[in-house]
Amino acid sequence: MAQAVLSVVVPLYNEEQVLPELLRRLQQSVLTLPVREVEILLVSDGSVDGTNAIVRRVVAGDNRFQGILFARNFGHQAAVSIGIERSRGDYVAIIDGDLQDPPEEIGRLLEIVGREADVAYGVRRRRKEHWAKRMAYASFYRILGRIADIEIPLDAGDFCCMRRCVVDAMLQLPERNRFVRGLRAWVGFRQRAVPYARESRSAGQPKYTLRKLLRLARDGFFGFSTVPVAMMQVLGFVVSMMACLIAAGYFVWFFLDRDSFPSGFATVTVSIWLLGGIQLLFLGLIGEYLVRTFDESRARPVAIVAEHLRHPQVS
Numbered sequence: 001m002a003q004a005v006l007s008v009v010v011p012l013y014n015e016e017q018v019l020p021e022l023l024r025r026l027q028q029s030v031l032t033l034p035v036r037e038v039e040i041l042l043v044s045d046g047s048v049d050g051t052n053a054i055v056r057r058v059v060a061g062d063n064r065f066q067g068i069l070f071a072r073n074f075g076h077q078a079a080v081s082i083g084i085e086r087s088r089g090d091y092v093a094i095i096d097g098d099l100q101d102p103p104e105e106i107g108r109l110l111e112i113v114g115r116e117a118d119v120a121y122g123v124r125r126r127r128k129e130h131w132a133k134r135m136a137y138a139s140f141y142r143i144l145g146r147i148a149d150i151e152i153p154l155d156a157g158d159f160c161c162m163r164r165c166v167v168d169a170m171l172q173l174p175e176r177n178r179f180v181r182g183l184r185a186w187v188g189f190r191q192r193a194v195p196y197a198r199e200s201r202s203a204g205q206p207k208y209t210l211r212k213l214l215r216l217a218r219d220g221f222f223g224f225s226t227v228p229v230a231m232m233q234v235l236g237f238v239v240s241m242m243a244c245l246i247a248a249g250y251f252v253w254f255f256l257d258r259d260s261f262p263s264g265f266a267t268v269t270v271s272i273w274l275l276g277g278i279q280l281l282f283l284g285l286i287g288e289y290l291v292r293t294f295d296e297s298r299a300r301p302v303a304i305v306a307e308h309l310r311h312p313q314v315s
Contacts (some may be wrong), residue, residue, distance in 0.1 A: 007089030
């Protein structure tokens with residue numbers, strides 16, 4: 001461990017209110033860890049406030065920091081992916097830039113990875129957020145855990161520390177619609193859960209809007225589960241069997257009591273709406289997989305890096 005290099009990837013998006021305090025706490029905790037060298041990669045995901053100016057300033061004044069500035073906002077998962085791609089450490093830690101994940105916990109994660117695991121990931125035991133958001137997150141992780149083709153840990157975000165072998169394995173996965181915590185689980189290796197208390201935001205507004213959270217959930221569901229397709233098959237079979245039984249029932253009814261046999265307008269109307277809705281639902285699910293296949297076939301990069309900032313003394 002004393003001869004190792006630690007890389008810390010910090011995705012940022014409009015975090016000028018939080019960034020000074022984050023840098024202070026990183027300097028107090030991470031930069032004092034018992035490793036040979038620490039590099040901190042500040043990945044600005046198309047920030048339009050003063051974040052980039054702070055990143056430039058800290059990189060110019062401290063050779064342990066690097067700045068990666070995107071050409072536009074490509075998303076949190078893209079920022080994490082580019083950060084680990086450009087890291088060079090024997091160990092790589094990922095921590096969000098909003099200070100909800102405490103930088104002081106990186107040392108504990110690193111110790112566990114150095115002693116008994118290849119991945120140590122944080123599990124949120126307490127979230128200081130609105131109850132509706134906590135409930136939504138809890139529901140998402142539990143639904144995903146049940147339908148995913150692999151075991152994805154409950155209540156585990158991107159906050160983690162990994163050995164280089166795990167990072168190299170993740171970098172072999174070329175998909176564009178990335179769900180980093182799912183990819184981390186998919187590659188395997190020895191993984192350990194580390195409980196911690198997730199803090200509330202110290203300043204600024206959450207950058208994960210409802211739309212972005214839903215997109216992240218979709219990436220998790222469709223990227224790591226074939227259950228929607230299996231559900232379509234099962235539901236299609238059930239509806240077909242129901243249609244056959246209803247048709248047989250009407251056939252018997254017609255011959256047993258022709259006078260009371262209904263005219264059929266209501267039945268036909270309900271059947272059309274039911275089957276039409278099911279078909280549209282199936283088309284939507286199939287379309288989601290088709291769009292993702294088309295998106296991957298274009299092989300566009302995860303993000304476009306406008307600048308990679310290094311200290312003047314660093315080549």
